[in-house]
Amino acid sequence: MIVLGACERNSTPGGILSEDQMVKVLIDIQLTEGIVSALPIPYDSSQVLYSVLEKEVFSKHGVEDSVFTKSMLFYLEDAKKMDRIYGRVIDSLTVLETTPGKKEELF
Known part of the structure; x- marks a missing residue:
């Protein structure tokens, strides 16, 4: 039972996105x-646009915004996990930025 309990503590609780899911969603959010910050539009308009696009990101990944928020709060409690997640996000964004044609595949 001690081994089982140890395994349960390391697993992701129900209603929380896995690290892989978080990485995928965070890549698209970043x-x-x-994109929105680079547009030549007023700040308030960019916030409205971002809200719409963020919903599309969640829809693309089949994730509700409340689940994403709950997952972010969960991972923020563990700095090592959050560092690992954002490390993967940064690595993926770097690959996208440096690989010709990769950006176009996303849209």
Whole structure:
């Protein structure tokens, strides 16, 4: 039973996105933020646009915004996990930025 309990503590609780899912969603969120921030539109308009695009990101990944928020709060409680997740996000964004044709595949 001790082994079982140890395994349960390391697993992701129900209603929380896995690390792999978080990485995928965060990649698209970072790309969306970059696109919106680069547009020559007023700040308030960019916030409205971002909200719409963020919903599309969640829809693309089959994730509700409340589940994403709950997952972010969960991972923020563990700095090592969050560092690992964002490390993967940064690595993926770097590959997208440096690989010709990769950006176009996303949209």
